[in-house]
Amino acid sequence: MKLRKMWFNINGADRMVVCCPEKDTLSDVLRRIGLTSVKVGCGTGVCGSCAVILDKKVVRSCNKKIKAVEEYSKIITLEGIGTPSNLHPLQVAWMNCGAVQCGFCTPGFIVSAYALLLENNNPTREEVRDWFQKTRNVCRCTGYKQLVDAVMAAAKVVRGEAKIEDITFQLPEDNECYGKPVVRPTALSKVTGLADYGEDMAVKMPGETLHVAVAQPRIAHHANILKIDTSEAEKMPGVVKVITYKDILANGGTNQMAEANLHERSTVTLPSRKILCDERIFRYGDVVALAIANTPDQARAAAAKVKVEIEQLPEYLNYLDAVLPDSIRVHDDTPNIFCLQPVLKGVALENADNVIKVLDESAHSVEGSFYSAREPHLSIEGCTVQAYFDEEDCLTFQCKSQGQYTSISRIGNSLGIPRKKLRIVNNFNGASFGWSTNAGDLVLAGAAAVAVNGPVALHMSYEEHQHYSGKRCPSYSNGRAACDENGKITAVEFDIGLDHGAYSWGGDHVIEKPVRFTFFPYHVPHVAGLGRVANTNHTFGTAYRSYGSPQAYTLSEALVDMLAEKAGIDPFDFRWLNIARLGETNINSFPFKDYPMEDMMNKMRPFYEKAVAEAKAADTPEKRRGVGLAWGGFNVTEGGTDQATIILELAPDNMILKYDTWQDLGQGGDIGSLMVTLEALKPMGVTSDRIRLIQNDTKVCPDSGMSAASRSHYMNGHATKIAAERLMNAMRKPDGTYRTYEEMVAEGIETKYEAQYLCTATPVIRIDPNTGVGDPTPAYTYVLNLAEVEVDTATGKTRVIRFVCIYDVGKIGNIDAVSGQAYGGISHSIGFALSEDYSDVKKHTNIAASGVPYIKDIPDEIILIPCDNPRSDGPFGSSGASEAFQSSGHVAVLNAIYNACGVRIYEMPARPEKVKAGLEILAKGGKIEPPQKYFLGSDLYEELENIKANPVVFRGDDMFTALGGSTDERFY
Incomplete structure (x- = not known):
């Protein structure tokens, strides 16, 4: 060299x-x-x-x-550009305009914006957007709007038209912070580039740290392994060791990631995923060996020398192929369709076939088949982990984990290290959106650390991460809906098949989502529905924001629009007719938890009427304009098994220490924890400068649960209220004032209080595996989306020009955090509708090739309108946030495309060539037909009849105890 x-x-x-x-x-x-x-x-x-x-x-x-x-x-x-003690206006604006979320992209954006202001200190918003488009800056968290807000605010200071104080949020003198845009505690380190993310930690690890690269053959999606040859790799320069599954077994591990398939209808009997493949490759991204060397380059060079001999097996790269009668099993212990969940309501509870009669006898009916894509998360930071043995000989992972205690459960005894000797510490995290609920990258790093009995840093290229990490399950669905002559929905049937890819963990839970959120939040009297989940040889299905519900809305919100058209009723008015009113039940035969739907539609009506009028006025043969609507929503918490534990401690300097595992992946675990603690301690007058957050280290922090299921604010907030009450009761003197730390110690009073909140305050009932009847979570969130689009008829390209979201998340804890989740979720929804995909493993290797939206792909005009609807059973009136914002916005875009040009997209994404092909069919006088009804494994009603004839024993919310499981094994 x-x-x-x-x-x-x-x-x-x-x-x-x-x-x-x-x-x-x-x-x-x-x-x-x-x-x-x-x-x-x-x-x-x-x-x-x-x-x-x-x-x-x-x-x-x-x-x-x-x-x-x-x-x-x-x-x-x-x-x-700026330091913590001498910030540039851009850094101040980024912190105060809600432009900092995960923060990984923040340095690049601020540097880019700094260059812009050097050239032009008075840009328009569109000039800012053009600049970021030119510099190819991507943000996956914010939806971009806040970034433009920040540049515009900073530019005023640069021009001398405003002072730094004018763009800085000032804490209220009355300490009423709840709901206000209080700046995130971690924002300063992020805007100055001092926050150390995964690869930053790797750079700063001790010199003895070895480096790990994956041998990811990428030679087949499904094959028997005949031989793994590491001999050439072991001879490469700098190589310390090359390990395979044999080394894990030799060190006392099982090489088997732990799984908990807890649905009564799951047919899975064996854990489906190995750490390092031994006998078989199940998908393109599987890893067969790890190369451990002195430098990252040496490790990567060695990994490339690992050779694998295989025997090719049939490959099923989608659900439809995997469920054909002659398909072989992906996993020997279970049929490819490994879990079913029906939902029956009304006449269907007596006999599912009764729904057919209602559908046939109704005044209007429509049917269709729909495909939703394998959506990649496309966080800018991929897999990177450091593993080492700490001072207490605990195997410690510095990583990105969305559920630290769940990660410990997933690791289990796979590495030969007892669970009590596993420690998870979160680095600053460059977003996740769900893929880091899986601990696959952790066990790889852990296997290497055990093998060399020392510190290691695992590095994956973005392409390796893309093939290794899970994705949103694609769905194939058939559905039919009917209404009476007045437009009231009479009955629906649906059959949804989820492609869970190579591994089954979580599939038994995601299958419950379609049978809860299809046709949410409408009142539907009669329902016959079925959710199915199957293994294929594509990458595995995993959590992604609004987990499992976008697949449901893909079918139902399209059918609602189609039925409105069939009945001759405006799509807004049709929805107004059919939203659930007080006391009416959801498709699981229980009343809705809340009924904000009329208020939300009343708030949306003027936006809808304006959008329709403007679209009509702006519509031309070259640029067609349209408006689309979609209802959405999501559950809050994991249900009856959910818990959150936190600790509050009075410290010697009279600081209040808050210990929790509110994992911050960009959504705001830091500011969320601060807000609920401030509010809980408000009677004592505690200000934010007296609260120190100690988070996300399982050695010192209790299990507060996963950052998932829109649960963290709800669950952590409740637990914090309990702990705060205990601490304040202990500190309170007879005269109503509060003791200091010294006074507490002098009087022998405990200064540290742990509290656990169990999800039992609001009664919940798991979904019945035989009928789908149930009420499994204590709270919900609701959204109503409106998308305005422009379709270029020459190219078929769709541009979203405005998006409106009316939402109800209960009382807002921090407006910037909630807005950030809304803007970000909407941007993902637009990408999901138009471009995002991970189906072609040779093509979809990075974020651009996989369809990530750049700033000009997302409208600058995103309007968010919250509903003031405090929850009686939520902490401080709050419910949850985040996931509803990505539940159904994609269908609003697809419905708007149809409204604009008459092309209904049945199979996502709506790429320009697909829209153009539809326009050409229409131009020739043809009709765009839906896909032929998908074969999902059996006839819907035959399968429902078989389930009725073969009921399973329903174990309710006690099934975890019955199976010897624990709440930290629950996949949300």
């Missing part, structure tokens, strides 16, 4: 670096000298997280070879 000494002016100072011109990129060099604000996400120049200013031009440093950089060039990184 030939090295070169070079001089650069970096952040105003001349610095000498030593580099390898043929190999190093600019980001390599900058990060190596400690400038870790430069984040490398995609590694291919398509995300902008690595943006720096090179000789006055914004460049993506991850694909800028150092040999192409002239010596003595001037380079600016975020470290040179």
Whole structure:
């Protein structure tokens, strides 16, 4: 290797670096000298997280070879723009405009915006958007609107039209903070580039740390393994060890990730996923070996030398192929369809066939078949883990985990380390949206640490991460809906098949979502529905925001629009007729928890009427305009087995210490925990500067549950109320004042209080596996979406020009955090509708190729209207947030496309070529037909009759205890 000494002016100072011109990129060099604000996400120049200013031009440093950089060039990184004690207006604005969420993309955006303001300190909003589009900056969390807000606010200060104080949120003097845009505690470290994410921690680990790369053959989706040859890999320079499944077994591990398939109708009898493949490859992203070496490059080079001999097996890359009668089993212990969940209501409870008669005799009916895509999460930061043995000999994982105690359960005894000796610590996390509920990357790093009995850092390229991590389950669905002559829905039938990919964990739970959220929140008297979930040889299904419900709304909100048209009723008015009113029941035969639907529609009506009028006025043959609606919503909490435990402690300096595992993946676990603690301790007058959060380290923090199921605010808030009451009761003197720490100690009074909240305050009833009757969660959230689109008839390209969301999450805890989830969820929904996909493993290797929306793909005009609807059983009146915002927005976009140009998209995503093909059919006088009714494994009514004839024993909410399980094994 030939090295070169070079001089650069970096952040105003001349610095000498030593580099390898043929190999190093600019980001390599900058990060190596400690400038870790430069984040490398995609590694291919398509995300902008690595943006720096090179000789006055914004460049993506991850694909800028150092040999192409002239010596003595001037380079600016975020470290040179502002520091914690001397912030630039952009950094202040980012913190105060809700522009900081996970924060991984923040340095790149601020650097890019800084360059813009150097050229133009008075940009319009559209000029800001054009700039970020040009610099290829991607944010997966915010939906972009707040980022433009921040630039506009900072520009005023730069121009001298405002002071820093004018764009800074001031804490209220009365300490009434709940609902206010209090700045996130971690925001300062994120806007200054000092927050250390996964790869930043790897750079800063001790020198003895070894590096791990995965051997991911990518030679088949399904094959028997005949031989794994590591001999050549072991001879590569710098290699310490190359391990396979045999090494894990030799160290006392099982090589088997723990699973809890707890649905009564699950046919899974054996855990389906190995840490390292032994006898079979089940999907394209499976790992067969780990190369451990002195440097990341050496590990990666060695991993590439691992050879695998295989015997090809039939490959089923979608649900439809896997459930054909002659398909072989993906896993030997279970049929490919491994779980079923019916839902019956009204006349169907006596006999499912009765629904057919109601459908046939109704005045109007429609039917259709729909496909929702395998949506990739596309967080900019992928898999990166450090593992080591700590001072108490605990195997410790520095990682991204959405459920730390659940991760411990998932690891189980797979590595030969007792559970009590497993410790999970969250790094700063560059978003997840659900994929990090799975601990697959943790066990890989753990296996390497055990094998060398020392610290390791696991690195995956973005392509490796893309193939390794789970995705949203694709769905194939058939449905029919009917209404009477007045437009009131009379009955529905639906059959939804979820493709859960190669592994089954979580499939027994996700299958409950379609039978809860199809036709939510309408009143439907008679229902015959079925959810099915199957293994295939594609990547496995895992959690993704609004887990399992987008597949339901894909069918139901399309059918609602189709039925409205058939009945000759405006789609808004049709929905108004059919939303549930007080006392009317959901499809699971229970009353809705809340009835905000009329209020939400009344709030939406003027936006709808304006949008329809404007679309009509702007519609041209070249640019067709349309408006689409979609109801949505999601559950709050994991149900009857859910719990959250937190600790409040009075410290010697009279600070209040809050211990919890409210995992922050960008949604705001830090600010959420602070807000509920402030509110709970409000009687004592505690201000935010007296609260210190100690979070997300299982060694010192109790199990507060997963950051999932829109549960954290609800559950942690309740637990915090209990702990705060205990602490305040202990501190309270007879005269009503409060003791200091010294007084508590002097009087022998405990200063530390743990509290657990169990999800039992509001009665819940699990979904019956035979009928679908039940009421499994104590709270819900609701959204009503409106999308306005423009369709270019020459190309078929769809542009969303405005989006309106009316929402009810109960009382808001922090408006910026809730708005951030709304904007972000809406941006994901637009991407889901139009472009996002992970079906072609050779093509969908990075975020750009997989259809991530850039800023010009998301409208700047996103209007959020909250409903003031405090919950009587929620902490401080709050319910939950986040997931409803991604439940159904995609269907509003698809319905708007149909309204604009008459092309109904039955199979997502609505790529331009698909819309164009539909326009061409219509232009020739043809009709766009739905897909032929999908074969999902058997006839719907035959399967429902078989379930009725073969009922299973329903174990209710006690099934976890009955199976020897625990709440931390529950997949949300």
